[in-house]
Amino acid sequence: MDVTLSYAAWLSQQATDDNTLTALFDDASSVLFSKQDHETHLVGTATEAKEPDVD
Amino acid sequence: MTDFAIHTAPFSVLVANHSNKLTAALAELYPAELITRPNPQLIYDFCLQVQRKWAGWGRPFHVSSGDQHFRMTDSAQLVPVFEWGVNWCVASYQHQFLAIHAAVLERDGKALIMPAPPGSGKSTLCAVLMQEGWRLLSDEMCLVDLVSGAIVPYVRPVSLKNQSLTLLQSWYPQAQIRQITAGTTKGTVGYMLPSKHSWAGMQQTATAAWVIFPQYNAAQQQLTLSKVSQADAFMHLANNSFNYAVLAEQGFISLSRLTEQIDAYRLEYACIEQALSELNKLC
Known part of the structure; x- marks a missing residue:
């Protein structure tokens, strides 16, 4: 095994873990938040949160 | 000046x-x-x-x-x-709170949150619930304390528009609706005064318990109340928040905590009495 590549993969995995917050609710549904791009997604869909118009 | x-x-x-x-x-x-x-x-x-x-x-x-x-x-x-x-x-x-575009009322310390876009009947339902004894926290702005997670009241007159003004005046002749202004960008607008009970509790927080997404639909034959998953409720609340994106990680944590506390439903109705009855059974 290429030790350098393996470390890079580990580092990448760590970065992914550290950059994502997950909320798992009692009804087993869950949402993810990416700290990197500040996007929120339902787990398993591509729905993204947007702000409403301000008035 | x-x-x-x-x-x-x-x-x-x-x-x-x-x-x-x-x-x-x-x-x-x-x-x-x-x-x-x-x-x-x-x-x-x-x-x-x-x-x-x-x-x-x-x-x-x-x-x-x-x-x-x-x-x-x-x-x-x-x-x-x-x-x-x-x-x-x-x-x-005011980003010391997570602010959600929603009406909020309270009974027995528990908050009913009703996020909805304009035209959904949110303010009408909110005004009716207040007239029926619920304590008004806000008809427009659900403020979530980022530290404690409590729902913070922001009591102000309830903004009513167009047909809802006439309906509420006929249902509750004793209600005080003032400063009716015609010809605004939203049509005719008037303000129902909060109940004495609501003004008196203007600094009394509540705990989030229910989220109802109301939708008035005149063509609806029968009222429907359907359960919404907590993740769906989270996304709808985020979409109705003014500053969820500004608060970023803090907003996600605050909204996750709120979502863990609530049962969420979608309410489609044509008859206000039926909606009121259903909410009284549920909450």
């Missing part, structure tokens, strides 16, 4: 004002003790300017905050534009 300060907890607002009409109109909507002369010793949460820019017929009043323009308006529409201006300031600047 008739500058004043208005103290509707949790915000104290300084108003640099050029209109005697506005001062008199707000005295009809808010308890006298909440409107005071400005105190130079105080730091206000934000300042709203209502300034007459020129004499003449066409929208002489400029409503702004700092150097941020909000609206030009004529004297007849000063009250709704002022109220919208206050909402705009809270949504734009």
Whole structure:
């Protein structure tokens, strides 16, 4: 095994873990938040949160 | 100049004002003790300017905050534009709370949150629930304390529009609806005064318990109340939040905590009595 590549993969995995917050609710549904791009997604869909118009 | 300060907890607002009409109109909507002369010793949460820019017929009043323009308006529409201006300031600047576009009412310490876009019947349902004894926290703004997770009241007159004004006046003739203004960008707008119970509890927080997404639909044959998953409720609440994106990670954590506490439903109705009955059974 290429030790350098393996470390890079580990580092990448760590970065992914550290950059994502997950909320798992009692009804087993869950949402993810990416700290990197500040996007929120339902787990398993591509729905993204947007702000409403301000008035 | 008739500058004043208005103290509707949790915000104290300084108003640099050029209109005697506005001062008199707000005295009809808010308890006298909440409107005071400005105190130079105080730091206000934000300042709203209502300034007459020129004499003449066409929208002489400029409503702004700092150097941020909000609206030009004529004297007849000063009250709704002022109220919208206050909402705009809270949504734009008050990021010590997660702010969700929703009506909030309380019973037995538990908060019922109703997020919905304009036209969904949110304010009508909110006004009816208040008339039926629920305590009003807000008809417009659900404020979530980022530290404690409590729902913080922001009690102000309930904004009603168009047909809802007539309906509420007929259902509750004793209700006090004031400052009815025709011809605004949202049609005819008027303000129902909060109940004494609601004003008295204006600093009393509540715990989130239910989220209802109401949708009035005149063609609806039968009321439907359907359960919404917590993740779906989370996304709808985020979409109805003014500052979820601004708060980023803090917003996600706050909204996750709120979502863990609630049961969420979608309510489609045509008959207000049925909606009221269903909510009384549920909550």
